[in-house]
Amino acid sequence: MNPPPPVTSDPNEAVTPETLRKDYEAGATVDELVATSGLSYGTVLNRLHEAGTEMRTSWQTRRMRQDPQARRRLAAHLRTLYEKHGATLTELAAGAGETRRSARRLLIEAGGTVRTTQQTLRIRAAARAAERHKLALSLRARYEAGATVPELATDCNYSPATVYRLLHQTGTPMRPQHRHGPARRDGKRP
Incomplete structure (x- = not known):
């Protein structure tokens, strides 16, 4: 059984599952909620589940915190490189400082389709x-x-x-080859 919610700095506000959910959905990570609430990691997770919170992956959290315009520009740039210049996912990842998986995800977000080898x-x-x-x-x-x-x-x-x-x-008409042997005495080539 979970311990009762601890009291925060404001004695009127307890750390309830709903407040944890609100903070989590605003972009806080579970680790940040643990640090601010004083609860254990497992308790924070339990309270989030109790409140019906839909959990994110770490990459979804990173994406949520990024500038959406910059992400769209990067995705569009990667799509251009991929479709017009024939770059591979590995080359896209290296150029963008991302992993192959995230480069693939960005490409798909920009409306691109992944090619076969x-x-x-x-x-x-x-x-x-x-x-x-x-x-x-x-x-x-x-x-x-x-x-x-x-x-x-x-x-x-x-x-x-x-x-x-x-x-x-290219069908180039070729000039006749010159013979570079020694000249004969009569001025004619052998």
Whole structure:
């Protein structure tokens, strides 16, 4: 059986289940109620249950205490990163200083839908292909402006074979290769 409610600093106000519930629903945690009421943890929980209080999880309490506008902005930002840039939940969590679970929760709050791993891999592959095509077009423009394949390879830190492959993928008309062997006496190449 629970002990009678202790008297607070105001002798007319006892710590009743209803006052505990009111404070809890205003955002106080059970630990804070224990500290302010002088009751044990179990007694506070019992009185909250007795008053019909719907209990929160710790993350619900944190969310309740956060600035709702800031939370909505963060959720919208994470959704943009996730949907437009193909970020993973792990990357979202690292960028926001959250856990994967909370990043997922924020994404769903912002109206996003969570992708499967295969969907993420397809998005990433498409993004890499688009970047590679963009690079190939850039190489083509520079090649047609007079740059040589070895110069392009050095600038891009690719092998000449990779540069040739990228140029061929964009349909670049290739210049004839020069023979750099020794010249013959009659001025003709061997």
